[in-house]
Amino acid sequence: MSESFEGNRVRVIDSHTGGEPTRVVIEGAPYLGDGSMADRRIRFRDSYDSFRSAVVNEPRGSDVIVGALICEPVDPTCVAGVLFFNNVGPLWMCGHGTIGLGVTLGHLGRIGKGTHRFDTAVGPVTIEYDGANCVSFENVNSYRLAKNVSVDVEGLGTIVGDIAWGGNWFFLVDSETLPTSRPRVSEDRHGKPFGLGDIEGLTDITWRIRQALERSGITGADHGEIDHIELFGPPGDPKNHSRNFVLCPGRAYDRSPCGTGTSAKLACLFEDGKLKPGDVWRQESIIGSVFEGSIRIDGDKMIPRIMGTAHITAEATLILDSSDPFRLGIRSQHRQ
DSSP: OOOOOSOSEEEEEEEEETTEEEEEEEESOOOOOSSOHHHHHHHHHHHOHHHHHHHHSTTTSOTTOEEEEEEOOSSTTOSEEEEEEOSSSBOSOOHHHHHHHHHHHHHTTSSOSEEEEEEETTEEEEEEEOSSSEEEEEOOOOEEEEEEEEEEETTTEEEEEEEEESSSEEEEEEGGGSOTTSOOOOOOTTSOSSSGGGHHHHHHHHHHHHHHHHHTTOOSGGGOOOOEEEEEEOOSSTTSSEEEEEEOTTSOBOSSOOHHHHHHHHHHHHHTTOOOTTOOEEEEOTTSOEEEEEEEEETTEEEEEEEEEEEEEEEEEEEOOTTOTTTTOOOOSSOO
């Protein structure tokens, strides 16, 4: 693994999408060469993990920040290529990050109101930008791989969930099926226990589920690691359809409703006959922010469309001082 890269200044633009931060690298990134975005993702993972850590990990970042590295697209119809990454490694796709990237490129004047395409590690993604803060994007083909999969979870017993792909692999569990004897911290402001007051408990449960899936050898297609766990339950606001809690690969929870997680949820709803093309599903996050989701069918593919809003929070230059013992960040102890 290479632990060096040229330069000591990295220009970034920070934003948040429904409360979940995105840090877009606009200058100072290592050159990842030619090849597909999936190939570049591997090169980024294997040769430039120090850069990833320096950008998103403490002391410059936190476990919550998702990075987005802009590079030249492979597909000439795309306005930019992008690689997403978090506190423990590269991601395949990131929905909230796609929304944040759209608003960031608009802020920079690189795109205007209208339709644009991004080249990602899972293929081209089309966005519709309103010229201000709202972006909708058509995600990759999403689907449910398996329904009602049982896994024995330490301290919780048998938990049942669905395995679905929405650009990342998810294990989706109805929160109302969880053991009622588990301790709850407090209720949220709507009087529902599935809320901000229970973050520690929800994090513990979802981390236990992820570890149990790994121990049991339960994976996505082609042995893909299920690195996102999604609990869902009743919404806090009756205008919405559901509330979710998504644990990301580095053990941080998603403040947004999670774009790839919402896509996975839509796939399950469609498979169960609970969502038709054109229906709007309002997915609420654990903090109350909302994505609107819908689907269209393209042959044998189910294509989700996710809409949300992002806001710019900072323009900054990260300084990587060679004398700084934590120049390359404090590595997360939570492996991907």
